[in-house]
Amino acid sequence: MILHVHNNQNQNQNYFTYEKGITFTPFTFGGTSNICCVADMNHDFLDDVVTVSSTTVKIYSQNLDGTFTNNSIPLSGTVSVADWSIAAGDYDRNGYTDIALGNGSRLTVLKASDDGTNFTIVAYPENIFTQRTNFVDMNNDGNLDLWACHDVNQSHPYKNDGNGNLILDYSLFPTSNEGGNYATIWTDYDNDGDVDMYEAKCRGGAPVGDARRINLLYQNDGTGTYTDVAPLAGVNDGAQSWSTAVEDFDNDGDMDFLLSNISDQNRMYLNNGDGTFTDVYSTTGIAAQVGSWELQAADFNNDGFVDFFWQNGKELYLNNGNMTFTGYDLAFSEGALGDLNNDGFLDVQMGSKIYFNSGNPNKWLKVQLQGVESNIHGIAARVEIYGAWGKQIREIRSGQGFSHMSTMNAHFGIGTASGIDKVIVRWPSGTVDEILNVSSNQSLTVVEGAFPLSTASASQSKLRLAPNPAKEVVYVSATAAGTELSTYQIVDLSGRNIANGALVNQMIQVSALSNGTYFIQFTDKQGNRYTEKFIKN
Numbered sequence: 001m002i003l004h005v006h007n008n009q010n011q012n013q014n015y016f017t018y019e020k021g022i023t024f025t026p027f028t029f030g031g032t033s034n035i036c037c038v039a040d041m042n043h044d045f046l047d048d049v050v051t052v053s054s055t056t057v058k059i060y061s062q063n064l065d066g067t068f069t070n071n072s073i074p075l076s077g078t079v080s081v082a083d084w085s086i087a088a089g090d091y092d093r094n095g096y097t098d099i100a101l102g103n104g105s106r107l108t109v110l111k112a113s114d115d116g117t118n119f120t121i122v123a124y125p126e127n128i129f130t131q132r133t134n135f136v137d138m139n140n141d142g143n144l145d146l147w148a149c150h151d152v153n154q155s156h157p158y159k160n161d162g163n164g165n166l167i168l169d170y171s172l173f174p175t176s177n178e179g180g181n182y183a184t185i186w187t188d189y190d191n192d193g194d195v196d197m198y199e200a201k202c203r204g205g206a207p208v209g210d211a212r213r214i215n216l217l218y219q220n221d222g223t224g225t226y227t228d229v230a231p232l233a234g235v236n237d238g239a240q241s242w243s244t245a246v247e248d249f250d251n252d253g254d255m256d257f258l259l260s261n262i263s264d265q266n267r268m269y270l271n272n273g274d275g276t277f278t279d280v281y282s283t284t285g286i287a288a289q290v291g292s293w294e295l296q297a298a299d300f301n302n303d304g305f306v307d308f309f310w311q312n313g314k315e316l317y318l319n320n321g322n323m324t325f326t327g328y329d330l331a332f333s334e335g336a337l338g339d340l341n342n343d344g345f346l347d348v349q350m351g352s353k354i355y356f357n358s359g360n361p362n363k364w365l366k367v368q369l370q371g372v373e374s375n376i377h378g379i380a381a382r383v384e385i386y387g388a389w390g391k392q393i394r395e396i397r398s399g400q401g402f403s404h405m406s407t408m409n410a411h412f413g414i415g416t417a418s419g420i421d422k423v424i425v426r427w428p429s430g431t432v433d434e435i436l437n438v439s440s441n442q443s444l445t446v447v448e449g450a451f452p453l454s455t456a457s458a459s460q461s462k463l464r465l466a467p468n469p470a471k472e473v474v475y476v477s478a479t480a481a482g483t484e485l486s487t488y489q490i491v492d493l494s495g496r497n498i499a500n501g502a503l504v505n506q507m508i509q510v511s512a513l514s515n516g517t518y519f520i521q522f523t524d525k526q527g528n529r530y531t532e533k534f535i536k537n
Contacts, residue, residue, distance in 0.1 A: 022301050024330065024348070024355040030070060031058050032352040037405040038338035039088035041097045042116055043376075043494070045368040045445060047338030047407045049349050052086070052101060054079045057110060057119055066341050077121040080106040087399035088408075089135030090376050091144040092164035093497040100146055102130035102403075107148050107156065109166060126168060128156055132183040132243075135398035136195065137375050138173055139224040140428055141529065142521065144375045144398075145172065149181035151203070162489075162500075173218075174226055179203050180212030183243040183402045186380060187395055189255045190275055193426065194220040195380040198257060200241035214238045215259075234277050239264030243402040245297035247306040248393050250323050255395075260295040260310055270323070285324040289313055294334040296401045298346050302362035302413025304389050309333060338407035339366065344441060346411055363440040365420060367410040369396060372448040372519050373429040373531045376495035383410040384424040385438075388417050414440055424453070429531070447493055449519075449533070462530055463522065469535035472511045476503070476522065476532075485530075489521045510536050 033051040041048045041059050049060040049068070055075055060068040085102035092098065096112035099119075107130050109122040131149035138145045143160035150156060154177045159169035180203030186195050196219050203212035215237045217230035230236035239261040249256045250270065257269040257277065268284050269277035289312045297308040305319035311334060314327025335350030344364035345357040365385060369378030381396045394410040414420065420438040425446050427433070433446055434453040462480045478485065488508055489500040498513065508520065513536045522530045 022345075022360050023358040024332075025358065026331075026353045026355050028352050029060060029068060029349075029354050030352070031060060033349075034351055035082040035084070035086050035102075035403050036336035036349050037086045037088060037099065038336035038340065038349055038407055039097055039405055040408065041088075041112075043090070043095050043097075043370075045409065045443065046342060047340055047409070049336075049338075049340065049354070050086075050088070050099065050405075052079070052082060052099065052110070054081050057099075062340060062342065064342065073117070073119060075110075075119060075121060078123060079110075079121055080108045080123065084131050085133045085149075085399065085403045086405045087133040087135050087146075088405050089144045089146075089379060089398045091135060091146070091160055091166065093143075093376050093491075093495065094164075095376075095494070095496050098135075100133045100135065100148070102133045102148060104129050106130070107133070109146070111164075122166070124158075124168070126156065128153075129179075131181060132402060133399055134184055134186055136186045136379055137428055138195075140194065142371075142373055142375060142429065144377075144379065147173070147184060147186075149184055149199070150179060151181060152179040153177070154179075155181045155184075174228075176211070176216065176228075178212045180206060180210075182241070185244055185246050185400060186397060187246045187255050188380070188382060189217070189246070189257075189271065190219065191254055191273075192220075192222065193430065194222045195428065196220050197226065198235070198244055198246060200244050200259065202240040202242055202262065206240075208238060210238075213240045215241055229275070233275055234279075235267075235269050237261070237267055239267075242293040243295045245295045245308050245401070246395075247297045247308075249297075249306050249319060251305065251390060251392055253391055253393060255393075258295065258297065258308060260292045261290050262293075264290065266290055280323065283323070285320075285326065286317055287313055287327060292333075294402045294404070296334070296337060296404070296406065298337055298411065299413040300346055300357060301360060302345060302364045302415070304392060304413050304415050304417075334401070334404070336404040336406050339409070339411065342443075344411075346407075361416070363414050363417060365412045365414065365423070365438065365440060366443040367394075367412070367423060367425070368443055368445045369408075369410070369425065370445065370447040370493075371427065371495045372491050372493065373431060373521060374427045374448055377408050378425075378427065378448070379408065380428045382426040383412075384426070385412050385414070386421045386424075387414060387419065389414060409443075425451075448495070450493075463532055465520070465532050465534050469537040470510055471537050472509070474508045474510050474520070474534060476506050476508070476520075484525045485522045486525050487523045491519045491521060493517055493519075510534075 031051040037050040046062040080103035082101040096116040110119040129151040146158040157173040158166040218226040254271040259267040268281040292310040315330035317325040335348040345359040433451040
């Protein structure tokens with residue numbers, strides 16, 4: 001079934017017009033979901049819409065010509081539907097995106113088949129009042145793990161074993177044993193190249209000072225060890241936060257925190273660049289009302305500054321570029337964000353409608369990532385763009401706000417600028433790609449390692465592959481004494497897992513591979529990882 005999204009005369013009511021000419025126009029697309037998911041389900045870098053019921057997954061796949069193709073996939077088994085949150089990520093690297101459903105009693109994962117035509121239901125037995133869910137590589141081994149907030153008790157970290165399984169493993173992350181865990185967002189707040197986590201906490205009925213309502217900031221030391229530093233950073237807010245928008249609101253190169261609270265004033269924590277934050281909410285022009293559980297941020301008018309919207313009196317607040325914001329009325333106040341007609345402006349899906357952003361003359365850039373050594377989506381990667389405006393940054397995330405899943409592409413507005421001097425992608429693996437002189441108004445795809453600036457990998461000095469190029473067999477040798485390699489994984493340039501196994505006699509058969517360029521990821525007996533590129537002839 002193909003749905004056309006243009007020239008719908010019966011759906012031409014516009015919501016929100018302002019002096020720069022942007023409007024949102026509702027389109028009824030056929031599905032319905034209040035816990036919304038906008039994600040690229042087949043790795044073509046176009047944002048799709050996903051709705052899930054207890055019996056069916058409906059994927060509204062975006063086409064290049066501005067239409068959607070509806071593919072309904074029946075589910076065989078019991079599904080605890082997403083009544084609190086949804087997250088998406090290709091955790092088994094088969095080229096098709098998987099879905100995590102946050103339910104009030106159970107966590108369920110829908111695992112996409114290797115051809116994308118079916119889902120296997122993975123129903124976890126643990127009782128959990130699931131709030132926010134996120135796919136993220138917590139231990140930076142290149143595989144996506146899964147996080148699930150627990151409203152009543154200790155949150156659940158699920159470790160990816162590298163073989164397509166997610167296993168509950170409390171040793172993966174130092175979760176507190178209190179409830180009230182509402183919404184987590186994974187971000188590199190201290191600019192040290194690894195992913196940290198901020199958690200909004202709000203346990204209903206908890207008194208002031210109760211740990212179940214005091215927010216946490218877990219700092220990663222770079223080895224996957226996380227420590228709560230919220231008191232030292234000044235962000236241990238206890239006003240019962242529902243969710244947090246983490247973006248560089250002032251374009252100074254670090255991430256700021258906007259909190260939505262229900263029992264006190266909201267917060268705009270400005271990042272001081274030294275590991276601490278200052279609350280500047282009172283000077284931002286944002287109204288003092290509280291009570292919104294959903295909070296999402298993006299540059300909706302492509303002027304180069306991040307805006308946000310939520311469920312308070314003025315739904316949309318536009319960033320004026322000087323850390324003040326102006327509020328506007330919308331007919332909707334939440335939903336999943338994505339470029340759902342591929343025009344470079346962000347749209348919103350909520351319920352049965354897509355609210356299309358009409359855009360304006362401002363220019364834009366969309367950056368699409370393909371991880372190789374890092375996870376396939378590039379989740380936790382940082383994208384930076386430089387030009388006449390200075391610097392802008394975005395992070396790739398799975399699961400933002402309280403409930404919804406939004407695009408994993410990085411969107412930038414650059415106003416009237418004529419072009420971009422350079423784009424830098426900082427991958428979780430440590431690889432850095434740099435692309436110079438990038439044109440505006442385009443979608444730029446970056447494959448990890450295709451535009452190398454530098455890499456944090458030490459494999460070049462520790463391993464040697466021969467022959468390279470190879471036809472039948474590749475031999476590997478370690479240059480460092482004491483390095484004992486145990487397993488390998490071959491990944492193609494699209495990030496897909498091609499082959500893996502135990503390393504026997506320091507030799508890998510590659511005769512069955514198609515000609516082209518590949519990466520081999522090795523693991524030694526101590527758990528260290530090394531990556532080498534080779535060519536198959």
